[in-house]
Amino acid sequence: MAEGLISLRQQRDDLEETIEDIAHDYLSELVERCLVQVGRSGSTGTIKGCRIHDLVRDMCLLKAKEESFFQIKCSLQENTSSVAAEATQLRKIRRLAIYLDDENAYRLVSSRDETNGHVRSLLFFGPREWMPKSEKVLLSPLTNFKVLRVLKVERLWEREVELPSEIGNMVHLRFLSVRFSQIKTFPRSLGNLVCLQTLDFRVWYGDMVIPNVIMKMKQLRHLYLPREYRANGKLKLSTLGHLHTLDSLSTGYCDLKDVGRLTNLRKLKIRVSNSLQNLEEILKSTGSTLNRIRSLIVFVDNNSSEGQAMQIVSSCRGIYKLRLEGPIAELLKELHNYPNLTKVESRGRSHASSLSIEDASIWAKISY
Known part of the structure; x- marks a missing residue:
């Protein structure tokens, strides 16, 4: 939804239909065609989790790579030439998922600025196995992604993550999630992200200070705040x-x-x-x-x-x-x-x- 792949249909029978309703209909159709399997259902019959067969996954990944639609990177070779070669292959990729299983994977986004111009979705996931703590992860290179619409930095609980103030320049962002990551502060420049539709602040750190800029994000549809947080005064939400x-x-x-x-x-x-x-x-x-x-x-x-x-x-x-x-x-x-x-x-x-x-x-x- 954040990338605009789903659009509103013509209203039928004077029923109010949201874009979430349309997305659920499309997902249900994929389930009926056995392309997607239901992993978990809600009490009202909604699909809460899904999965796909490993053969279907392999086919989807192969087709996505051929069409420069999506690609997954788990690690990179250590030498610089290999990193550059990987970056060259990704110049046309629109959607990129990176699993930070080692120190080399993060080098992909900072190796060459010209490889970032086409990326619409960037997903970072923390190690799937425990790793020793290292220095904080600086997300400054992410500011090179000028047309990014989806940014997920999730499960980075072993390292402190720092969001740069320049993230406010990513004005095309529709979806921002830092769920289960160790982030202690958010820059006030987040208020510039007026196109955001989903904002997930459910961070690992328990004493978060939320800047009072959320009221500027008037397109927000889903707002997730930490379980415990502080703010300077009352957060203003009436504009949402x-x-x-x-x-x-x-x-x-x-x-x-x-x-x-x-x-x-x-x-x-x-x-x-x-x-x-x-x-x-x-x-x-x-x-x-x-x-x-x-x-x-x-x-x-x-x-x-x-x-x-x-x-x-x-x-x-x-x-x-x-x-x-x-x-x-x-x-x-x-x-x-x-x-x-x-x-x-x-x-x-x-x-x-x-x-x-x-x-x-x-x-x-x-x-x-």
Whole structure:
């Protein structure tokens, strides 16, 4: 989707159809033709994970290489001439995945600037096996990719990764993910990436400071914040009218009132970390948005926040999936009020053994 390979179809029967719906239809068609196998399904029948047969994979990789569509590199030869030869072969490649299994693989992107002009997607993955820690990974060479639309730097937990301020010049980026990488700071220049549709900040480092520039990314559809983070003041999110996924909204560093402006929001993870003032008024003003949410995750930091967490969940009557984390014993007693629920997960100090839920169908939905 980030590369524009999927476009909106003509609306049918006045139904609202998102680009995610279209992508799911295409994936389902591939499954029906046995080109893709379903690895994991969601509670509502959506495809959560998929895989392909090894023979189909080999055929796809061979065809992709012939068409200069995609190529995977796991390592490079140590001598400079071999690195240059590899770079020459990649001048027309549009999509490149690099597994950082050794020190030589990273040299590919910094060997020659002219090899970078065609790349649209660049995927970095950390070692598949443990490697000793080395110096931090500097991503400065990535600024040479002027037309990059997709950048993934994932699973680099053994090395500290530093994002350069020049990343703000990559104005064509639609997808940026640093999931499970060890990144401690983000440059404020990220606010220049106004075309971003997906931003994944779920980093390995637990004390992340998020710059208050996300409100400039008005095309965002999916925003993933770290489980724990800090910010200078409240993060402003009210301008993200296209947002479908918000993970994780911390009541300590985000204003819950902003949710009322997110009319396309369907998935919400919220961390109730402090006492909220005027919560009833806020929930009334955001009620129409909260009723549209289909997947809700609520994390309660302490017992004193449990009552307010209950109020938030009570405002989301249309949810299909609910996950509760923390001391949420009272929340489980109210599940019969949510007719669309197909799956409930409970983690933490729920005291489920002391609950008296008479409806057996509710118990069938709960997993611990």
